[in-house]
Amino acid sequence: MSNTYDVVVIGAGPAGYAAAIRCAQLGLSTACIDKSIGKDGHPTLGGTCLNWGCIPSKALLDASHKYVQAKSEFAEVGIAVESVAIDVPQMIARKDEVVSGLTGGIGGLFKGNGVTALHGSGRLLAQCQVEFAPHEGEVEVLSAKHVILAPGSVPVEIQPAPLVDGVIVDSTGALEFTEVPEKLGVIGAGVIGLELGSVWSRLGSEVVVLEALEEFLPMADERIARDAKKILGQQGLDIRLGTRVTGAEVQDGGVSVSYQDAEGDQTLTVDKLIVAVGRRPYTEGLLSPDSGVNLDERGFLYVNDLCQTDAPNVYAVGDVVRGPMLAHKGTEEGVMVAERIAGFKPLVNYETIPNVIYTHPEIAWVGKTEQQLKADGDDYKVGSFPFAASGRAQAANDAHGMVKVIADAESDRILGVHVLGPQASEIIAQAVIAMEFDASAEDLGLIMFAHPTLSESLHEAALSVAGHAIHMVNRKRR
Ligand code: FAD
Numbered sequence: 001m002s003n004t005y006d007v008v009v010i011g012a013g014p015a016g017y018a019a020a021i022r023c024a025q026l027g028l029s030t031a032c033i034d035k036s037i038g039k040d041g042h043p044t045l046g047g048t049c050l051n052w053g054c055i056p057s058k059a060l061l062d063a064s065h066k067y068v069q070a071k072s073e074f075a076e077v078g079i080a081v082e083s084v085a086i087d088v089p090q091m092i093a094r095k096d097e098v099v100s101g102l103t104g105g106i107g108g109l110f111k112g113n114g115v116t117a118l119h120g121s122g123r124l125l126a127q128c129q130v131e132f133a134p135h136e137g138e139v140e141v142l143s144a145k146h147v148i149l150a151p152g153s154v155p156v157e158i159q160p161a162p163l164v165d166g167v168i169v170d171s172t173g174a175l176e177f178t179e180v181p182e183k184l185g186v187i188g189a190g191v192i193g194l195e196l197g198s199v200w201s202r203l204g205s206e207v208v209v210l211e212a213l214e215e216f217l218p219m220a221d222e223r224i225a226r227d228a229k230k231i232l233g234q235q236g237l238d239i240r241l242g243t244r245v246t247g248a249e250v251q252d253g254g255v256s257v258s259y260q261d262a263e264g265d266q267t268l269t270v271d272k273l274i275v276a277v278g279r280r281p282y283t284e285g286l287l288s289p290d291s292g293v294n295l296d297e298r299g300f301l302y303v304n305d306l307c308q309t310d311a312p313n314v315y316a317v318g319d320v321v322r323g324p325m326l327a328h329k330g331t332e333e334g335v336m337v338a339e340r341i342a343g344f345k346p347l348v349n350y351e352t353i354p355n356v357i358y359t360h361p362e363i364a365w366v367g368k369t370e371q372q373l374k375a376d377g378d379d380y381k382v383g384s385f386p387f388a389a390s391g392r393a394q395a396a397n398d399a400h401g402m403v404k405v406i407a408d409a410e411s412d413r414i415l416g417v418h419v420l421g422p423q424a425s426e427i428i429a430q431a432v433i434a435m436e437f438d439a440s441a442e443d444l445g446l447i448m449f450a451h452p453t454l455s456e457s458l459h460e461a462a463l464s465v466a467g468h469a470i471h472m473v474n475r476k477r478r
Pocket residue numbers: 010011012013014015016017033034035036046047048049050052053054055057120121122123150151152153171192282284285286317318319320325326327328329330358
């Protein structure tokens with residue numbers, strides 16, 4: 001095996017594997033090192049996203065949503081089901097099948113594109129040299145013209161709630177319960193806490209979500225966050241804001257959780273506890289002292305807008321660098337870096353990163369929120385359209401939520417789009433495209449949308465910015 005490459009990538013998550021594939025497509029000799037071991041005990045590719053993140057969580061979210069539909073919603077649309085039962089081991093086994101299919105697919109893509117997959121640990125030395133310690137065999141030093149660091153992130157652990165195998169778990173453990181806990185506690189009402197809390201709540205757990213902040217989803221639009229909290233509450237998620245967890249102790253197989261709220265010290269007893277208090281950049285063992293790469297004050301690898309570190313020809317992408325910890329953000333950074341190494345000049349537009357929370361209804365947004373614009377003193381106008389007025393949403397018996405379009409008061413340029421509703425994750429892509437092309441709300445209003453679709457609600461919200469949505473009575477008419 002040659003140990004000299006144009007590019008060595010450390011980490012085969014969505015940031016690293018996309019970078020490696022794009023490098024190989026561009027004719028660069030590329031190796032990608034990853035140390036992950038999958039559930040089957042074998043090396044796996046795809047990082048957090050494919051193994052323990054986006055994909056397995058969506059497999060369980062989709063399965064649990066189907067269960068809710070069969071149990072509670074089919075009758076209303078005229079489908080009588082004799083009995084509906086959950087088979088948790090089968091649900092988990094199917095999730096594992098999806099994961100192994102997709103992670104195996106990355107191996108296939110590496111082979112097909114000519115990326116050398118190296119299973120083991122990588123460590124950046126000085127001068128673009130990389131120490132590779134394989135799972136089996138001798139350590140060797142690889143030489144590269146360029147190195148891309150994509151080691152990702154790991155769950156944050158908190159001192160008051162140390163993990164206890166199978167009982168107090170992080171997001172990875174919460175994807176592996178073998179039965180539905182009767183009572184489930186979740187620490188953290190962030191994206192991951194809400195998604196995993198939803199899975200088990202839908203399957204029958206009594207779920208309490210403890211969140212230290214007073215505000216629900218502060219990064220989302222206030223109105224959307226308020227409506228989402230109400231709907232999730234109606235579904236059974238008991239979200240308690242302003243509650244800081246101070247301790248968690250395993251007792252008789254369950255967990256006694258202590259927390260503080262406005263009234264003082266409280267306790268809660270649950271069967272399982274999920275700690276979902278965020279993720280931190282993972283840099284353990286990644287850098288030799290003379291690598292030349294620096295960390296920022298929060299432990300992320302320090303990079304500029306082009307993902308260049310302080311060391312010449314060394315780049316870093318994905319969760320390990322500033323910006324939202326999202327798979328698609330890492331992928332675009334990986335592709336940008338690969339193309340820059342090959343001499344092209346692409347950029348990542350950090351202003352148009354879509355955010356999605358895969359609850360039901362889904363919550364999705366891009367661009368600025370109303371509260372951000374207010375804080376910045378910017379003049380803006382708002383249009384919105386409720387899914388209750390959407391023919392397609394009504395026909396599908398899925399008509400909660402709304403689309404909200406925010407545009408600049410003067411230029412009409414779209415500044416932000418916020419969606420709470422069915423398939424918000426798909427609808428938001430259209431808003432991203434519009435914003436990438438600097439569209440105005442009027443532009444979006446002039447475009448024809450197929451009827452009946454959920455996307456029409458985006459069209460109508462854009463029209464309503466100027467006060468002439470068709471399928472609702474506009475507050476301001478023109
Ligand atoms: P990772 O995916 O973490 O991959 C890094 C890889 O590098 C790992 O395989 C790691 O083992 C390897 N590695 C690290 N150090 C070394 C080393 N020194 N040597 C060799 N290998 C090394 N994001 C979304 O956009 N949408 C979602 O729906 C979504 N859902 C999520 C649900 C859950 C439960 C979780 C936990 C996360 C979710 N995320 C989601 C976040 C998403 O998974 C991450 O943003 C994404 O995986 C980051 O990609 P990455 O390539 O930077 O790092």
